[in-house]
Amino acid sequence: MSYVPTIDEASCIGQGDCMDLVPGVFQVDECARVVGTGPDDLILAAARECPVEAIRIVDSETGEQVYP
Numbered sequence: 001m002s003y004v005p006t007i008d009e010a011s012c013i014g015q016g017d018c019m020d021l022v023p024g025v026f027q028v029d030e031c032a033r034v035v036g037t038g039p040d041d042l043i044l045a046a047a048r049e050c051p052v053e054a055i056r057i058v059d060s061e062t063g064e065q066v067y068p
């Protein structure tokens with residue numbers, strides 16, 4: 001659980017795919033926001049599902065950007 005997602009609010013279109021996939025990490029009103037932590041593989045899957053690449057992931061252990 002070292003992946004830390006952030007949302008590009010200017011890009012997010014708020015349709016909720018990330019919340020559907022990982023509701024413990026993403027909540028969506030008009031825009032997605034990060035509300036918790038979760039398994040790295042599910043966070044990465046949510047980022048890949050996002051139709052506008054609004055989810056950025058950094059590995060908190062290495063500091064490296066994992067996605068996109």
Ligand code: SF4
Pocket residue numbers: 007011012013014015016017018019026028031032049050051052053054055
């Ligand atoms: S999947 Fe992407 S566009 Fe959709 S709510 Fe989540 S961050 Fe926003």
